[in-house]
Amino acid sequence: MAAGDTYINKSLPRVDGESKTLGQTKYITDIEIEGMAHAYPVCASVPFGKVKSVNYSKLSEDPDFITLVSASDIPGQNQVGVIIQDQPLFADETVRFVGDVIALVVAETHRSAVRLAKLVEVEYEKQEPLFSISSSQNSSSNFIHETNIACSHRVQKGDIDKGFAEADYIMEEQFSTPFQEHYYLEPQGCIAISESDGSFTIRGSLQCIYYVQKAVARVMGVEASLVRVIQSPTGGAFGGKEDIPSEICARAVLAAKICNRPIKVIYEREDDFQLTSKRHPFEMKYKIGVMNNGKILAAKVELNENAGAYATLSSVVSYRSSIQALGPYVIPNVEVESTSWYTNLPPTGAFRGFGSPQATFGHERMMSIVADKLAIDPIDFRLTNIIEPGDETITGHTLNHSVGIKETILEAQYKSNWTAEKQNKESERYLTGVGVASSIYGNCLGAAGWHLDGAGVNIQINRDGSIGVAYGLIEMGQGADTVITQMVAEALSVSPARVHIRPTDTASIPDSGPSVASRNVVMTGNAIQDAASKINPVVLDAAAKMMNCASSDILIEEDLIKNLVTGETVVFDKLTEFMHMNKYQVVAHGWWHVPELSFDHASGIGEAYFTYSYATHIAKVKIDKLTGLVQVEKIWAAHDVGKAMNPAGIEGQIEGGTLQGLGWALTENFQLDNGHVTSTNLSTYLVPTAMDIPDVETLIVESPDPEGPWGAKGVGEPAIIPTAAAIANAVSNATGRHFNKLPIIPESVLRELSNPKGV
Numbered sequence: 001m002a003a004g005d006t007y008i009n010k011s012l013p014r015v016d017g018e019s020k021t022l023g024q025t026k027y028i029t030d031i032e033i034e035g036m037a038h039a040y041p042v043c044a045s046v047p048f049g050k051v052k053s054v055n056y057s058k059l060s061e062d063p064d065f066i067t068l069v070s071a072s073d074i075p076g077q078n079q080v081g082v083i084i085q086d087q088p089l090f091a092d093e094t095v096r097f098v099g100d101v102i103a104l105v106v107a108e109t110h111r112s113a114v115r116l117a118k119l120v121e122v123e124y125e126k127q128e129p130l131f132s133i134s135s136s137q138n139s140s141s142n143f144i145h146e147t148n149i150a151c152s153h154r155v156q157k158g159d160i161d162k163g164f165a166e167a168d169y170i171m172e173e174q175f176s177t178p179f180q181e182h183y184y185l186e187p188q189g190c191i192a193i194s195e196s197d198g199s200f201t202i203r204g205s206l207q208c209i210y211y212v213q214k215a216v217a218r219v220m221g222v223e224a225s226l227v228r229v230i231q232s233p234t235g236g237a238f239g240g241k242e243d244i245p246s247e248i249c250a251r252a253v254l255a256a257k258i259c260n261r262p263i264k265v266i267y268e269r270e271d272d273f274q275l276t277s278k279r280h281p282f283e284m285k286y287k288i289g290v291m292n293n294g295k296i297l298a299a300k301v302e303l304n305e306n307a308g309a310y311a312t313l314s315s316v317v318s319y320r321s322s323i324q325a326l327g328p329y330v331i332p333n334v335e336v337e338s339t340s341w342y343t344n345l346p347p348t349g350a351f352r353g354f355g356s357p358q359a360t361f362g363h364e365r366m367m368s369i370v371a372d373k374l375a376i377d378p379i380d381f382r383l384t385n386i387i388e389p390g391d392e393t394i395t396g397h398t399l400n401h402s403v404g405i406k407e408t409i410l411e412a413q414y415k416s417n418w419t420a421e422k423q424n425k426e427s428e429r430y431l432t433g434v435g436v437a438s439s440i441y442g443n444c445l446g447a448a449g450w451h452l453d454g455a456g457v458n459i460q461i462n463r464d465g466s467i468g469v470a471y472g473l474i475e476m477g478q479g480a481d482t483v484i485t486q487m488v489a490e491a492l493s494v495s496p497a498r499v500h501i502r503p504t505d506t507a508s509i510p511d512s513g514p515s516v517a518s519r520n521v522v523m524t525g526n527a528i529q530d531a532a533s534k535i536n537p538v539v540l541d542a543a544a545k546m547m548n549c550a551s552s553d554i555l556i557e558e559d560l561i562k563n564l565v566t567g568e569t570v571v572f573d574k575l576t577e578f579m580h581m582n583k584y585q586v587v588a589h590g591w592w593h594v595p596e597l598s599f600d601h602a603s604g605i606g607e608a609y610f611t612y613s614y615a616t617h618i619a620k621v622k623i624d625k626l627t628g629l630v631q632v633e634k635i636w637a638a639h640d641v642g643k644a645m646n647p648a649g650i651e652g653q654i655e656g657g658t659l660q661g662l663g664w665a666l667t668e669n670f671q672l673d674n675g676h677v678t679s680t681n682l683s684t685y686l687v688p689t690a691m692d693i694p695d696v697e698t699l700i701v702e703s704p705d706p707e708g709p710w711g712a713k714g715v716g717e718p719a720i721i722p723t724a725a726a727i728a729n730a731v732s733n734a735t736g737r738h739f740n741k742l743p744i745i746p747e748s749v750l751r752e753l754s755n756p757k758g759v
């Protein structure tokens with residue numbers, strides 16, 4: 001078959017672009033089913049306590065009220081913990097955060113369900129809540145679960161005492177990062193149907209159909225085969241629809257079974273804000289031992305994460321942040337401890353990067369602070385310690401392939417005219433500065449989630465030459481369907497116009513794990529190549545028969561079947577008609593699993609991930625000394641993506657990720673009062689808009705990975721990872737002060753400017 005880049009490495013327009021732009025796409029809220037009822041959760045209004053009584057007598061007179069569902073109605077287990085089994089579907093006795101769900105009200109309309117849920121009266125015996133990491137750490141008797149530690153991970157390599165003893169300088173700093181709300185444009189929602197044969201069908205806005213399937217099967221006490229989950233078009237997720245839909249869908253299924261009616265649940269924005277997961281706030285301590293020449297000898301890192309009331313995906317965040325805690329650098333002596341602490345706040349979980357933006361803020365602020373201290377240019381200091389092919393990561397994994405970090409630094413340095421720009425300039429009103437940050441990102445789930453790290457695709461060639469494709473991961477706005485269309489076209493040498501992606505459905509593909517961790521292109525791309533390796537020989541055999549020649553005389557290229565001897569050419573759909581009439585059946589399942597990883601969990605040593613993506617961002621900022629406002633004028637974003645599948649799509653991911661990182665760094669000031677989120681909509685939680693986006697220059701570096709399909713690696717999460725650190729470094733460079741805490745709001749800029757330099 002044809003080799004080379006016919007359909008990949010091209011900016012194919014979005015296959016879902018037209019229907020979305022024209023408003024034709026049906027999101028879950030647009031779907032109505034005959035006889036459907038609506039449900040809404042009744043939530044705890046205190047952060048910590050015991051439920052004494054639930055009184056819903058006020059509801060029974062309302063003509064729209066149908067029923068109230070709670071823990072005692074569950075036929076299976078009252079448990080939806082995704083990794084650690086600490087999370088009931090309905091609070092049975094204890095509530096651990098404002099928003100813990102006590103019951104579900106079912107009513108005739110959505111409006112009535114929302115209104116009636118607020119009329120349920122709950123009496124509590126209150127307990128002393130713990131909100132901060134330090135209060136959780138310091139509490140010796142007040143435990144939110146059996147202990148206040150949700151999980152912890154460590155990396156221990158070499159001898160840090162010896163390393164620090166030999167170092168010329170030792171520096172210590174502390175950093176902290178805040179909550180971040182995903183603010184997907186489409187709030188959480190689903191529709192559940194209890195079918196007459198005892199099975200359940202669920203449609204929803206979600207990232208992980210198999211997580212939902214597992215949760216529903218467990219709660220309803222049925223086998224997974226009886227739970228069919230179909231993803232509806234999803235208007236953004238960013239990690240926020242990884243585990244949360246499992247609980248929303250499981251409650252809806254229970255209500256559907258009890259009422260024998262389809263049940264729809266759509267969260268209001270303010271409740272979505274209070275009830276669903278966030279990015280973990282981190283408190284970080286870094287200690288670095290370095291030689292006069294800039295070589296780092298030893299590093300000790302302590303990461304503490306605010307996990308909120310339930311562990312959810314904290315262990316993924318804690319694991320990943322421990323592995324990546326020191327970035328893309330070679331350091332011989334290392335000790336990293338990463339711990340997630342329970343508090344009485346909304347559970348924090350998956351958010352684009354799984355702890356990477358936080359850890360990157362820590363190591364990249366630290367790198368710039370140490371470089372300043374040594375009076376070495378921050379880029380030169382990074383290059384002195386940068387990981388290159390043949391070097392070891394901090395977990396002792398020798399990387400021989402696809403290590404493009406140095407190229408990303410050099411590209412960004414060159415394009416940004418770094419040497420001239422870093423001479424920060426001060427005018428009467430403004431300060432300007434530049435900052436750099438580099439990052440490393442382990443692809444897919446890594447050693448901690450290896451058993452989940454397989455994914456599949458089904459490819460079916462129809463008689464008319466159209467090609468149906470089903471895959472186990474999902475499109476959530478990132479452009480996956482488009483890239484998968486391109487990869488199928490490339491693997492089969494047919495026009496992308498023939499390829500049609502079907503909705504992701506548990507009934508069509510076996511458990512392919514979660515749609516997270518920038519997995520989709522790598523996993524599905526390899527599965528497509530596996531399916532193509534089964535289809536292509538059959539197609540070639542049929543083509544030889546049709547053209548009456550040897551299969552070695554056939555070339556299939558750009559949708560055409562060519563007889564290389566006679567020069568005869570036919571289009572692909574003529575061949576598929578021939579195949580149908582001659583007993584050829586062409587459907588194949590493709591599967592790929594991440595290669596075996598050798599890793600010791602006790603020491604954190606070994607192959608933590610099979611490969612890594614790399615990025616360097618340089619930010620240029622202008623600061624208004626009068627108002628304290630930071631304006632990001634430009635970001636140069638250089639990314640090693642292995643191989644670019646769709647360059648325009650990558651540019652889109654990088655612009656979006658960069659803006660999301662800018663919001664976390666500068667404008668999104670998440671506010672809480674006694675466990676209640678008070679910044680619950682866009683008037684108080686300032687998500688950056690088109691007016692705030694800086695000029696973003698995307699620089700694509702290709703360092704192909706031997707395990708990646710056509711060499712590709714993930715880029716979805718790397719897009720956000722270094723942005724905030726680069727901005728904070730630029731603000732620190734411009735002002736001569738250390739900005740070690742996010743968000744950098746105008747008030748904090750003015751406060752720092754009133755302090756002497758270097759403090």
Ligand code: MOS
Nearest residue numbers: 239351352516517
């Ligand atoms: Mo995302 S943090 O990989 O769900």
